Amino acid sequence: MAWFLPRLLASFLALTLGGALGVLAGALLRSPAIGAVVGAGSAVGMVVLRDALHAGRLMRWLRDGQNGDAPRDAGLWGELGYRIERALRQREQALAVEHQRLAEFLSAIEASPNGVLLLDADDHIAWCSAVAADHLDLDAQRDLRQPVTNLVRMPAFVAYLQDGAWREPITLAAPGGRGTLQVVVRGYGDRQKLVITQDVTERLRAESMRRDFVANVSHEIRTPLTVLAGFVETMASLPLSGAERGRVITLMQQQTDRMQVLVADLLQLAQLEGSPRPPADRWTPLGPLLQRAADDARRLSAGRHLVAVDAPEGIDLAGLDTELLSAVANLATNAVRYTPAEGQIHIGWRQRPDGQGEIEVRDTGIGIAREHLPRLTERFYRVDGSRSRDTGGTGLGLSIVKHVVQRHGGSLEIDSEPGKGSRFRLLLPAGRVRQAAAVPQTGETAGTA
Template identity: 35%
Template sequence: MEHSEGPNSEIQEIPDEVARILAVLPSCSIVADQDGNILRASPKASALGLVNRNVMTVREIAKLVHAVAGDGDSREEEMRVRRPPLGREMLELRVRVADLGTGAILVLIDDLAEERRVDAVRRDFVANISHELKTPVGALSVLAEAVQSASEDPEQVRHFAERMQMEATRLGHLVQDIIDLSRLQGDDPLTHSNVVDIDEVVQRAVEDVRMIAVDRGISVVVASEAPTFVFADASQLQTAVRNLLVNAIAYSSDGTSVAIHTREINSIVEIMVKDQGIGIPSNDLDRVFERFYRVDPARSRVTGGTGLGLAIVKHVCQNHGGECAVWSEVGVGSTFTLRLPTYTGADAENATNESDIVEVPAMNGDLRS
């Protein structure tokens, strides 16, 4: 027999054959007993907010489970429900429920809205990326010709070589961000979810950006009101927080400070990154999380920004059932806020037991906004 170790308040056994089937299913899955208590839930079910400890959070799904438990007949239904716990996003789901004949009920859930969104994104992405790749590739071509023309002038060759290196680095950053964004938009981006200590995520992200902050004379100030935990992919959250910090540093003046503050309000974890930078015009605020959108294209080019950093932040939040917001005033600065559902399981209540909390993996690679 195998047991579940996830966002449940208690661990219960399920048949081995059921565990083997669930391990290879691509769909979001839940196994419940005849009373609707959860025996096992996939990471995606937790990320979508469909389960909380051993309870189903969506009433419509719970009703289907009770109906199947009552008469044994399989059911399939498409439904549109509010995503727990914030309730601000609508989920379009295809729910299939079947009695496994072992005292357990299997629930398979497909996110229809996500499927349609991914298809649309893939179509648009090809057009956008073709345009974005033209700039560094075209620049490299022009610079290569310039090097050939200046072959007898060492100073000019050195100058053009430095420019070529900058463009090649920018191209590498762009390709890496494209890969990251593609993974986030994949069919199951949360296969490595676990209980994550937010303070640990923040500390790792701050360490990632420490050198670029020091080079600019910018101090990074960290504040945490209390230990907070989420059920998440730790590396994704670290990338999101790091991107916000890099963005804040890139658009701040030398010698200023960037603050990152974490807190929990009404079972929601908030991660706020505040800068004293140039600010964002009000008519740009609604678009800052769009792919390849740049408030100041010239400055973005100087800082090496790819235009994908904040889009990655948005997708990380969405994957974890959260949301991201921004406040800004031109000439004063900006505050970006990530809001994520708090993990309320027994492990978080006993956070002093460090073996229950996942260690955030170290991140490698270059930093950019």
């Protein structure tokens, strides 16, 4: 209110001065009263004109977007312009802060692995995250303000959205068959809706694999137990000759060995999944490791195959030798099981140009159809279940191989063609391969058992 008293005094002085000048002018015209009125009115008019000019400048500044500072006039209009400008600047700062908070909030939602969709009261898209757009095959910008039911035409989704209860999530096939989605809708505000989408493809796949795993373990153990129970009953209820008793005991021993191998493989898988990653500074010579894997293959082959090994000298691998040997030996013994008699099996090594190491097990066996390759490393997955059991496999070997090589930072590559054989390659990163001290070569090792 600092402007009020000066403005009041200025107006009083202007009125007094105008009246006095009017009286003097009226005296000359012999009409002092009229002169006083005209003088006072002129003074008031001058004050009003001055206020109109100040108000005009302030209005122009407001109309032109408040660019620059408000007019810095003295008195009332200067005070009014300053306070308007300060209020506008404070509002702009508050809006900027709110916009920043909103942007950070939306960025946080964008970082979520779940999709988020905001719908208005008429089910029009108010906002859509990139993940939700990918899940529902939408365009996050182009589809704004569009009815979501015109864009997502899955009948189950439309019915769920319009139901209004939303007590439980709904599971849907993603557009284009790209997986499985779980959708949750929640109401908020004035009939607005929050739609959350989650890709549950891997979770459902893991649950299915867990169920299959339990079922397979139960089946694998129940089968030899059933056989053992039958033999025990036979021995208890029937008089057997010495030869018959010996044959039954041999069969019982085979079933016992089968269960022991299965349990050992299961324990190894559990250990691989629960153990820390192998150290990168514990080095193992490659040559002896490949030779031991070849020896395991020869013992299983019993002279029915040609098993050759290219065991280079002077190469070390970083990791656990027991795990690496298990992986290579599993591949080699698998090659023996699925290669007909007189077939060839080769275990070799090479270092790729990028420094990666490659252990290859190659055979001339029956081969594997292409459609089976992606699932070969699943637990208990068998291309031919009866043949696998006949050859003594548990269905866990390749799963063990995959876990071992992944724990060492590598990967497993498989190439196969029915009737032509298979190639299994263990790829190890360059950081786990080194050249050891040079050792004179003694020649290629190859042989048969």
